[in-house]
Amino acid sequence: MSWLTDDSDSDDRYADYGDRIRVRPNPKANKPRTKRRPEHSEAITGMVTGVDRGRYSVLVPAGVDPEDPSERSVTAARARELRRNPIVIGDRVHIVGNTSGEIGSLSRIVRIEDRSTLLRRSADDSDRVERVMVANADQMLIVVAAANPEPRVRLVDRYLVAAYDAGIQPLICITKIDLADPEPFLEHFSALEVPVFRSSPETWPLDEIRETLAGKTTVFVGHSGVGKSTLINALVPEAYRATGHVNEVTGRGRHTSSSSVALRAETPGAEAGEAGWVVDTPGVRSFGLGHVTSDGILRGFTDLAELIDSCPRGCTHHDDAPNCELDAAIESGVLDATGASRVESLRRLLK
Ligand SMILES: Nc1nc2c(ncn2[C@@H]2O[C@H](COP(=O)(O)OP(=O)(O)OP(=O)(O)O)[C@@H](O)[C@H]2O)c(=O)[nH]1
Ligand SMILES: [Zn+2]
Known part of the structure; x- marks a missing residue:
């Protein structure tokens, strides 16, 4: 069952995918490959909703697989030929092998579809090595608190530059307006015409936000403690994102892992559709722009x-x-x- 592992490129079944992905020069390349031509229809398309130590959760939407039209989440490893290609949340991928989604089953990602957008960051501004964060996001919701923690113009500037550079529409949600007047801070961004939501426990703008999320993939970013998880839990009740104080030393207090996930937010009655995707990016401590050119910065x-x-x-x-x-x-x-x-x-x- 060598195809079950990450390292299986021994068989030729999916050799046709080789023209889409970069492969090492193959010593057997001169051999005719016609004998076992892969059935392209065999591969099905899904969206990566989770990444955890080399295993990917791929959501196969209802109706995609004629053999089994049910919606399901499939665990997959990536084909060896793709080992240099980062696969991130939001990627649309082609999977083959066991795509049943049954517990313990493992499928294989053989192709990454072209991305409409790619959100990147670097560890810091001097680091030109970019880390890809999220693929195919349409929007970035920048969550910032009016107080506690004090809002920082500088951080929001960074998010804005990263969003514009990636071709993603930015939105701002300012939380904790029960603690401080958010307007002086928002004034700084007024000329940009970025849509702004104002939020407090008494006046949650959930309906407005849902309207904006519908039919789109929205990545939520924000400094720790601004209320991002609180907001996501309200929009996606089954998300159970850990909220509140987290002990810095033990990390206790978290009920969920600290990796990024895509979560489906229901948006009943919204014109653009009945659901949207929320991508949570916890634990992103820095947002370096070392990979963005000065032209890219100017675009922000x-x-x-x-x-x-x-x-x-x-x-x-x-x-x-x-x-x-x-x-x-x-x-x-x-x-x-x-x-x-x-x-x-x-x-x-x-x-
Ligand atoms: N006063 C007030 N408190 C809020 C509001 N929104 C969230 N909080 C509180 O702020 C604290 C931090 O909220 P979280 O949702 O855990 O913040 P987070 O941005 O997810 O932070 P991390 O989990 O560290 O990334 C919690 O104690 C929330 O109850 C708000 O609008 N007003
Ligand atoms: Zn000038």
Whole structure:
């Protein structure tokens, strides 16, 4: 049963997938492969909803497999040819082998479909090695608290840049508005026209958020303690994401693992469909942008785009850049105090 393991590339059954994925030069390559042509119809498509130590949970939606039209979650390993290709939450993959989803069964991922978007980060800004986080997300919900922990413009700037760079629509949910007035903080982002939800235990904007989630995949990001798990549990009652204080030393208090998952959120009555996917990314402590080019960073500042366009050719837009249009706009008052702080944010990220 060699196909049950990660390391099985001994048989040729799925050799046709070789043109889609990179394979090592095969010493047997000159042999005609026609004898056991794989049945492409054999592979079925699903979405990766969980990743845990080399095992992937793949959701096969109802009706995809003509042999067994039931919806099921299949555990899969990746084919050896794919071992250099990261597979992440949200990936659409082709699986073969035992796709029954029965307990103890293991299927094999033989192909990753092209991604519409790919959210990446690096360990820190000096690290150019990117780590892929989530594939095919349509939206990023940035969860930030009005207080406790104190909101930080800088972190939200980073999320915004990562979202725009990946081609993902950002949204902001500001929680704990029962503790502090969120408006001064939100002012900083007002020119971006990012949709904003305001949340407190008495005024949960769950219906509005559900309307936005419908028919889409939305990745939730936020600093620890902002109430992201509380929000996800309200949107996906069976999620059981661990909430509240977690002992930093023992990690006790968590009921769930700290790995990312995709969760189905029901969105009854929503125009865009009856469900959406919520991707939770716990334990992401840093959000390095070392892999994002300065053009990518500029894309996160659509509110300054017009000014930047009139900068001298080759302008770095740094503090000391000669004749940078951003300085002129601050001096002349074209940019108000909020605009000036946006410039400061941009320059911090461009460093
Ligand atoms: N006052 C107030 N407290 C809230 C609100 N939302 C969440 N909390 C509390 O804030 C604390 C942290 O919430 P969590 O949902 O665990 O936060 P988290 O963002 O998931 O944090 P991690 O699990 O560390 O990633 C909990 O004690 C919540 O009850 C809110 O709107 N107002
Ligand atoms: Zn400039």
